[in-house]
Amino acid sequence: MIVASIGLTVGVLDQRLFSVIVAMAVVTTMAFAADPALALEPVADA
Numbered sequence: 001m002i003v004a005s006i007g008l009t010v011g012v013l014d015q016r017l018f019s020v021i022v023a024m025a026v027v028t029t030m031a032f033a034a035d036p037a038l039a040l041e042p043v044a045d046a
Contacts, residue, residue, distance in 0.1 A: 001025055 004021045007013040013021070 001022065004013065004018055004025075008015070008018045
């Protein structure tokens with residue numbers, strides 16, 4: 001989100017693309033918060 005904000009400020013991103021990036025970040029965060037099993041866990045060494 002910080003990189004997206006900087007991109008918007010500098011003019012690399014337009015408002016629509018910034019909105020899409022923010023929406024994707026919120027949806028991803030909510031998905032992992034709702035189901036922690038989706039989070040990546042380190043694989044134990046065999």
